Amino acid sequence: MEIEMKIKQQIEESGLSFEELEQITGIKKEDLKVIQELPADEVLLHELVLIADALNVRIENLFEVKKLKII
Numbered sequence: 001m002e003i004e005m006k007i008k009q010q011i012e013e014s015g016l017s018f019e020e021l022e023q024i025t026g027i028k029k030e031d032l033k034v035i036q037e038l039p040a041d042e043v044l045l046h047e048l049v050l051i052a053d054a055l056n057v058r059i060e061n062l063f064e065v066k067k068l069k070i071i
Contacts, residue, residue: 001065001066001067002065002066003039003040003041003063003064003065003066004040004063004064004066005036005038005039005040005043005062005063006061006062006063006064007035007036007043007048007051007062007063008036008037010051010055010057010061010062011032011036011051011055014055014056016054016055018032018033021051021054021055024053024054025050025051025053025054026050027047027050027051032051035047035051040063048062048063
């Protein structure tokens, strides 16, 4: 199974700056910039919850699960 993260896309669509997100989430803007580039298995659940809440989106909007290929 592959999980594609959509954090960067959601941040861009929100129009919020990293400074604003830092104030809302309590996550340093430098860390937010790193988080948006991380693979799914390296992003912490509480970070996803904080970011989703700040962006006013459901947590499910921050990632997409690709279909599992069975060979």
